[in-house]
Amino acid sequence: MRPMKLLAGMVLAAALLAGVGLATRAGPASANNGPHGNYTLTTAACAGCHRAHTAVGTDLLKETNVYALCTTCHAGSVSTDVVHGFQTGSGLPLNGGGFEQANNKPVTSSHIVAGMPVSGTPASGAGTAWGSQNGDNIPVGDLGVGVQGTLECTSCHNPHGSTNYRILKDASNGYPYGPANASKHRWVPDNPDLLDWMNSQVVATVDDNFDYSFNPASDCVGTKCKMKFTSGISVVLVGGTPTTQIDTTKGMNAFCATCHKSYLTLSGSGAAPSTDATHYVYPGTQDALDGKGNVARYRHAVERTYGGSPQQPLRFAAEGTTPGTAGTVKYDAFSCLTCHYAHGSSSAATGFAQGVAPANDSALLFYDNRGVCISCHQTDKMAPTPTPAATSTPVPSPTP
Ligand code: HEC
Ligand code: HEC
Ligand code: HEC
Ligand code: HEC
Ligand code: HEC
Ligand code: HEC
Known part of the structure; x- marks a missing residue:
């Protein structure tokens, strides 16, 4: 009996392993899902986007512009609806937010x-x-x-x-x-x-598996939430000791910096001017259209980790998931996307947070106003617990 049971257990284990093998990818991989690449010599994919003789857009595209083309699929017919910012079916918010709506509200910045339509007219x-x-x-x-x-x-x-x-x-x-x-x-x-x-x-983490949505139930431990990509920071074994290393050319921070170059900062940048080459990867000055002119600025550090627990859920890039690293997966590396969405946000920009130059809007932020700042700072000065509000009798809704 015993050996038989053991065998059955082993078969079951093997079956489970095979299932896991199908469901996950072997290591940190790059994502080429959908009709986007890994083409075979008999691919049909080209026809999802191009026409050989009857295109109505440049580059032989079957739609008049790229937004129209992408949204033939990415606005409800495939799982990632980037127009409305949620996953078709599950309704979970997408990692990137959305272009016209995010978190079920119209965007306030993107x-x-x-x-893409802005006040009803296609944007240039x-x-x-x-x-x-x-x-x-x-x-x-x-x-x-x-x-x-x-x-x-x-x-x-x-x-x-x-x-x-x-x-x-x-x-x-x-x-x-x-x-x-x-x-x-x-x-x-x-x-x-x-x-x-x-x-x-930007490399996908081992647990990405085309996970396009943000689900606090599975993506957060307490208020520490994980994003499915590596930052420029990794943990490598140096003489057996796990050591944090920074590669300012890699990760999501570097990706965003391809265009927003001077916002790529090292620890200590808050106390050093942006002309200082020790704390700024690309030192220089900026005119932020705030009347101060083209002068040195002081910027928040991004190329570092965060050891604390935020007061409300915040997303961190993964550490230690790249090949040859210490092997532990931690989710406490800063990323531009700890504070921002990549596509668009419906957060409020009111009070002091209204009209901040140069963008003058909600700046793709993850929380209303400066909710991202209070998540990590000034945590000892929270308002006292309010006295319970007087109970009121619910008003019945009028019958039609
Ligand atoms: C998901 C939509 C999509 C699919 C699928 C697609 N293309 Fe494209 N293709 C585009 C877009 C959009 C452009 C314009 C490039 C740009 O805007 O940067 C383009 C540009 C091109 C260009 C000119 C510029 C370049 O990047 O080389 C060629 C050639 C091309 N596509 C061939 C193909 C072929 C062949 C296939 C099938 C193997 C294919 N495309 C599949 C969307 C697509
Ligand atoms: C013919 C349909 C179609 C068109 C057109 C299309 N996509 Fe996709 N795309 C898909 C599908 C299917 C997936 C897989 C995920 C899903 O089902 O939502 C995908 C996935 C993606 C992903 C995630 C890739 C990954 O592996 O993580 C990106 C980014 C993306 N598309 C961008 C674009 C852009 C940009 C355009 C326009 C140039 C575009 N798509 C046009 C069908 C399309
Ligand atoms: C400024 C750069 C940028 C532009 C412009 C952009 N994307 Fe993205 N996109 C990203 C990044 C970065 C991510 C990964 C977001 C994350 O993981 O938090 C992403 C994610 C996605 C995904 C996966 C779903 C998700 O939210 O993670 C799809 C699909 C996609 N983009 C399609 C598009 C389409 C279609 C357009 C044009 C309408 C577009 N993107 C324009 C940077 C961009
Ligand atoms: C700690 C949170 C935080 C991080 C991390 C962060 N940002 Fe921001 N970002 C903000 C806030 C808040 C604003 C709104 C303007 C302000 O208060 O400075 C903003 C505004 C912006 C703007 C609009 C122009 C401006 O300066 O107002 C751009 C562009 C931008 N961020 C890019 C980036 C890039 C690129 C990264 C990563 C290299 C990044 N941000 C990392 C919080 C952050
Ligand atoms: C290909 C160039 C490019 C890349 C890459 C890029 N951006 Fe931008 N970004 C722009 C441009 C252009 C604008 C201003 C026009 C606009 O808002 O569309 C902008 C505007 C912004 C703004 C201000 C938006 C507003 O109006 O409030 C923020 C915040 C921002 N980017 C953050 C990011 C982050 C975070 C990343 C990385 C995921 C990133 N950007 C990657 C080109 C880029
Ligand atoms: C993820 C947590 C986190 C978020 C979100 C965050 N900070 Fe920070 N902040 C830090 C850390 C960690 C440092 C130390 C950075 C360094 O190594 O230089 C820091 C540094 C600073 C400093 C510089 C202190 C000095 O000594 O120079 C200021 C000021 C600051 N943050 C304000 C803000 C504001 C304003 C926001 C919102 C836009 C914000 N922080 C969002 C974690 C955070």
Whole structure:
């Protein structure tokens, strides 16, 4: 009996392992889900987006602009509805927020991409990448505001797949420049104030498995919530001791800095001017359109970890999930996306948080106003518990 039971147990274990093998990926992988890459020689994918003779958009696209093209699928017909910011079916909020709605409300700020409706009219997508520094392509008088260009879904994603988490752009982005011309693939080709994309810049964590939604029930331990990508920070074994290492060219912080270059900061930046090369990866000045001119700024540090427990749920990038690292997965690395959504937010911008230059809106923030700040700081000065409100009798709703 005993050996038989053991055998049955082993078969069951093997079956479970096989199931797990199917459901998860072997290691930190890059995401090329949907019709976006890994093409075979008999692929049908091209027809999801291109027409050979009857296209109505440039690059032989079957829609007149990239937003219209992407949203033929990403507005309800596939699982990721980036227009309304939720996962079709489950209704859970997407990691990136949304372009027209987020958390079931109209957005109050977003990356405005060409073709998306803003007050009913398709946007041109023309915008300034704040913090991209000296703006050498900007006419005299605008120095320091940032590089101007046209933003599209394909400014950040490569529809044909990439080496990166969520098909984010990488060093090689196809015709017409080819893999050898990284600087021509920048958001504005060859612009000296922008950075080159890198291969495998943002790597999916081992537990990503195309997990597109933010679910506090499964993504948080207490108020520490995990994001499904690595930051520029990893934990490696140096002589057997787990040691934090920073690679400022890798991770989500570096991805955002490709356009918002000067916001990439090291620990201690809050006490040092942005011209200081010890605490700033790309030192320089900025005109934030706040009347202070093109001067040195002081910025919040991003390339570091956070050891505390936030007062309300906040998302952190994973540590130690890259190959050859200490192997433990911790979720306490800062990312731009600890405070921001990548696509758009419906957070409020009221009171002192209203009209803050240069963006003058809710700045893609994860919480209303400065809810992100109070999550980590000034935690000892909370208001006393209010006295319970007087109980009131519920008013019955009128019958129609
Ligand atoms: C999900 C939509 C989508 C799919 C699927 C797709 N493309 Fe594209 N393709 C685009 C978009 C959008 C552009 C414009 C590029 C840009 O805006 O950066 C483009 C541009 C191109 C270009 C010109 C520029 C470049 O990057 O090389 C070629 C060639 C091309 N596609 C070929 C193909 C082929 C062949 C297939 C199938 C193997 C395919 N595409 C599948 C969306 C798609
Ligand atoms: C023909 C349908 C179709 C079109 C058009 C399309 N997608 Fe997708 N895309 C999908 C599907 C299916 C997935 C898999 C996830 C899902 O089901 O929502 C996906 C996944 C993605 C992902 C996540 C990739 C990953 O592996 O994590 C991104 C990013 C994305 N699409 C961007 C775009 C962009 C940008 C465009 C426009 C250039 C576009 N898509 C156009 C069908 C489409
Ligand atoms: C400024 C860069 C940027 C632009 C522009 C952008 N994306 Fe994204 N997108 C991202 C990043 C970064 C993520 C990963 C977000 C995360 O994990 O928190 C993402 C995630 C996604 C996902 C996966 C679902 C999710 O929310 O995580 C899809 C699908 C997608 N983008 C499609 C699009 C489409 C379609 C457009 C244009 C309408 C677009 N993106 C424009 C940067 C961008
Ligand atoms: C600690 C929270 C936090 C982190 C981390 C953070 N931001 Fe911000 N960001 C904000 C807040 C708050 C605003 C609104 C304006 C303000 O108060 O400075 C903002 C505004 C912005 C703006 C609009 C222009 C401006 O300065 O007002 C851009 C662009 C931006 N952030 C990019 C980034 C990038 C890129 C990263 C990562 C390198 C990043 N942020 C990391 C909190 C953060
Ligand atoms: C391809 C270039 C590019 C990349 C990459 C990029 N941005 Fe932006 N970003 C822009 C441009 C252009 C604007 C201003 C126009 C707009 O709002 O669409 C902007 C605006 C912003 C704003 C202010 C939005 C507002 O109006 O309130 C924030 C915050 C921001 N970006 C954060 C991020 C974060 C976080 C990332 C990384 C996930 C990122 N950006 C990646 C180009 C980029
Ligand atoms: C994830 C937690 C977290 C969030 C969110 C956060 N901070 Fe911080 N903050 C830190 C940490 C950690 C440091 C120390 C940074 C360093 O290493 O230089 C810091 C540094 C600072 C400093 C500089 C202190 C000094 O000595 O120079 C100020 C001021 C500050 N934060 C204000 C803010 C504001 C305002 C916000 C909202 C926009 C904010 N923080 C959001 C964790 C956070």
